[in-house]
Amino acid sequence: MTLIETILAAVGGTVAMAVFGIVAGLFFLGVDRKFAALMQARIGPPLRQPFIDAAKLMRKENIVPENAIPWIFNGAPILALASAITILLYLPVGSIMPVLGGAGDLILVMYLLTIPALAMVVGGFASGSPYATVGAQREMVILIAYELPLAIAIIAIAWRLSMAGIADPFSLTTIAANPVWGVVGPVGAVGLLILLGILAWVTPAELSRIPFDAQEAETELAGGLLVEYSGKNFALFYLAQAVKTIVMAALAVALFLPWNLSSFVAMAPAVAVAADFVFFLAKVLLVVFFSISLIRVSMARFRINQIVSIYWVWLGLAGFVGLALVMIDAILAGV
Amino acid sequence: MATLPMIPELLRQLFRTPATNAFPAKYLPSSVTEFLAKVGRGEAAIHPPVPVPKDFRGKITYDPTGCTGCSLCAKVCPAHAIEVLKDEKRIRIYVSQCIFCSQCTDICPKGSLAMSDAFLLADENRYADHLIVE
Amino acid sequence: MSDDPQKKMTPYTVPIGPTHPALKEPVMFTFQMNGEQILKADFAPGQTHRGIEWMGMRRNPVQIVHLTDRICGICGVSHSLAFARAMEQIMEIEVPERADYVRTIIAEFERIQSHLLWAGVAAHELGFDTLLHLTWRVREQAMDTIELLTGNRVNYGIIQVGGVRRDFTPDQFPAIEETLQYYSDLKSKLLKIFLEDKTIQMRCRDCGVLSYDDALKLCTVGPTARASGLNMDVRVDYPFAAYGDLAIEPILPDAYMGETRGDVFDRIVVRLLEVDQSVDIIRQCLDRMPAGEVIAEPKLAKLLNQFKKAHGEALGRHEAPRGEVLHYVRMDGKEHPTSWKVKASSYSNLMSWIPMLEGEQIADIPIIVASIDPCLSCTDRVAVVRSGERGIMTKEELHRLSVEKTRRLSA
Structure with missing residues (x-):
């Protein structure tokens, strides 16, 4: 492949993934709203509602507050959306392998995950509103809080794969190709279940959903760090939120549910890609229901100090227990 | 679920019919007048308003x-x-x-x-x- | 970052209001914050003054009694009942016994729907929207029953000076019984969902504490006072309508929880238990309800003539869902009252915000503010419009102004 072809493939892949991320993300936001509505005994908006919302916001005027710093204020939403799409380039979708990738991209994804949040923090501080400032402070605290359990969950899997003698364990392609459940024994499986639970609890914080939405907290901060955003800028944050939903779900799928239909049932290559893609969407649906919709409708919002103690003490401890179980499993397996 | 008593209730509700009173059309039609014209021609149906009790104080x-x-x-x-x-x-x-x-x-x-x-x-x-x- | 420790500790100000998602009605809060913690809280009510007393003093009591329905959006009968009781005392009207029972039943249905509405709002302030939808869904049963009994859903328009305007018909009793059974069956489920939920406990336990002494000193009323351990309830202390005939005990949190902490959680407990108490009161009323007339003077035109002969002043009280409401009316032989003063229950409770809020976090503001079930439109009686400044008046100045106004009115 010549250099030009490589570049073309990367650009084409990026555009395709961006479109996929936004469309699928908005669709799953609609699915989440429908699930929540049904559980709350409401009819709820139609599935296309997030598309209508995004289109309407795109047509609305941008208002920049008087005491905001305009270039940061306008730049933050673009940064948030761009970084969210970048992460998607490293994640496998069904049997379609990531556009970019290589050794150690798992670590890169962990770092990239903080960028949309940081963009929101920067935008919040640049808004010049007390609500946005408080929201931005909270967002930073939450960012630091959920990093520990998330890192434990991700590293435990990569470590276990490397102990099983698989080369390049920190590459998502490797992790997706070698389901970790096939490597571990029963003790490790229990550990992995705990880690799966942790990832399910980190997802709402990453996506700033109830009960971990202290940074936006509608009834306290009136939208927190997004309080001053409107029109196109807000639409960009909304799209970033949609892409992040897909990213978090795809990450959970890649780490814990990486199986493909084509590896069980023999089928023609073209059919296999399509079938795996549909299967991937079904897995994303599962993740969205359990770690976003169900959690957000079943409990009250936590205070910021409660969020920190939940992540550092309870989920941190649970993470270490899960890690320990995975390590014991590795020892039992005799490696 | 001793600590989160809402969850069983939620999962049960997921498979029940919603409790809200239906709007005339299920979702907002892109054009209300067109929708009403359709209803007039008998091509679409609207949910009737909720019944009121006897001796209701209306208009x-x-x-x-x-x-x-x-x-x-x-x-x-x-x-x-x-x-x-x-x-x-x-x-x-x-x-x-x-x-x-x-x-x-x-x-x-x-x-x-x-x-x-x-x-x-x-x-x-x-x-x-x-x-x-x- | 400055090295000056003084500067680091400088508190910053967070304004909340007059309109804010945490507030269901306009009020202006100013908080001095240290990080997430509230150092000092202050509030300025008076943002929704509607001049309702002014309107009342230009109308006759038959008109006012329906105006009072609109003082509060939730208490559609509390204010009317208090006003009607004041008028009945001035005119020395004997209310028929059956009317007293009808009034009591409607008032208790109102308490059921008001407390459920509050529980939903409280859940929403905590970010627990599912509970909001659930409580408002079950509240519909009470609303539908009220609609069936009175003809209106929100502003019932059933009270008249001297009785009530509609009697229950025999075919309505099965519907009432069905509603009561519905809420009896619901009791354990509601208590379980609200009181056993870990996240609600984490947010509400020991949050917004109002001590027994503070509750007493600040003259709080209703569920806010009872949640702090004050044994007070107008229905028991000064029985009116049919309450004197019934067995009622004020609901205190220690009866259910074993202790009284005076926090937001205790306020939830008190209100949820009062829903069940109201069901019990309605049952007692239905058992004892006598037959007979429901209004002392069924001819409105005759009643209008009687107002012109009325002289005197009186106080009408009622235990509204939020606490005691008080109406002062003075009639001087004219068709409209010379003076009409409304004290809504929230007026007594607002000051308890300050000790509750100080020392708590930003996150607790919505639920603490909501925990006294504030009804600001009912409360606001004064709006300063003449000058932009809002001076604070001392007690002496206020007293002088009221004396002057009374002289002006009686002159």
Whole structure:
């Protein structure tokens, strides 16, 4: 492949993934709203509602507050959306392998995950509103809080794969190709279940959903760090939120549910890609229901100090227990 | 689920029908007038409004035949929604101002006033034809 | 970052209001914050003055009694009942016994729907929207029953000076019984969902504490006072309507929880238990309800004439869902009252915000503010419009102004 072809493939892949991320993300936001509505005994908006919302916001005027710093204020939403799409380039979708990738991209994804949040923090501080400032402070605290359990969950899997003698364990392609459940024994499986639970609890914080939405907290901060955003800028944050939903779900799928239909049932290559893609969407649906919709409708919002103690003490401890179980499993397996 | 008693309730609700009263159309149609035209042609159906109980106090009705213009109704109206037309010995009721207390219907010596079942009265113009009863 | 420790500790100000998602009605809060913690709280009510007393003094009591329905959006009968009781005392009208029972039943249905509405709002302030939808869904049953009994859903318009305007018909009793059974069956589920939920406990336990002494000193009323351990309830202390005939005990949190902490959680407990108490009161009323007339003077025109002969002043009280409401009326032989003063229950409770809020976090503001079930539109009686300044008046100045106004009115 010549250099030009490589570049073309990367650009084409990026555009395709961006479109996929936004469309699928908005669709799953609609699915989440429908699930929540049904559980709350409401009819709820139609599935296309997030598309209508995004289109309407795109047509609305941008208002920049008087005491905001305009270039940061306008730049933050673009940064948030761009970084969210970048992460998607490293994640496998069904049997379609990531556009970019290589050794150690798992670590890169962990770092990239903080960028949309940081963009929101920067935008919040640049808004010049007390609500946005408080929201931005909270967002930073939450960012630091959920990093520990998330890192434990991700590293435990990569470590276990490397102990099983698989080369390049920190590459998502490797992790997706070698389901970790096939490597571990029963003790490790229990550990992995705990880690799966942790990832399910980190997802709402990453996506700033109830009960971990202290940074936006509608009834306290009136939208927190997004309080001053409107029109196109807000639409960009909304799209970033949609892409992040897909990213978090795809990450959970890649780490814990990486199986493909084509590896069980023999089928023609073209059919296999399509079938795996549909299967991937079904897995994303599962993740969205359990770690976003169900959690957000079943409990009250936590205070910021409660969020920190939940992540550092309870989920941190649970993470270490899960890690320990995975390590014991590795020892039992005799490696 | 001792610590989160809501979860079993939620999962059960997921498979039940929603409790909300249905809007006329399930979702907002892109054009309301087109939708109503369709309903007129019988191509689409609308959910009927919820039924109201007996003796519901809805939009007021006025039968001017027996009215003597005694103005008792205007005297007890808390909202000053009734205008007495002295020359014609009639009254005019501004429904946008009416508070549906039904006191005028109680006091009317001729029984010219009554409350109907109609409650869908929203309009952009508070002096629209259907909001002035005379 | 400055090295000056003084500067680091400088508190910053967070304004909340007059309109804010945490507030269901306009009020202006100013908080001095240290990080997430509230150092000092202050509030300025008076943002929704509607001049309702002014309107009342230009109308006759038959008109006012339906105006009072609109003082509060939730208490559609509390204010009317208090006003009607004041008028009945001035005019020395004997209310028929059956009317007293009808009034009591409607008032208790109102308490059921008001407390459920509050529980939903409280859940929403905590970010627990599912509970909001659930409580408002079950509240519909009470609303539908009220609609069936009175003809209106929100502003019932059933009270009249001297009785009530509608009697129950025999075919309505099965519907009432069905509603009561519905809420009896619901009791354990509601208590379980609200009180056993870990996240609600984490947010509400020991949050917004109002001590027994503070509750007493600040003259709180209703569920806010009872949640702090004050044994007070107008229905028991000064029985009116049919309450004197019934067996009622004020609901205190220690009866259910074993202790009284005076926090937001105790306020939830008190209100949820009062829903069940109201069901019990309605049952007692239905058992004892006598036959007979429901209004002392069924001819409105005659009643209007009697107002012109009325002289005197009186106080009407009622235990509204939020606490005691008080109406002062003075009639001087004219068709309209010379003076009419409304004290809504929230007026007594607002000051308890300050000790509750100080020392808590930003996150607790919505639920603490909501925990006294504030009804600001009912409360606001004064709006300063003449000059832009809002001076604070001392007690002496206020007293002088009221004396002057009384002289002006009686002159």
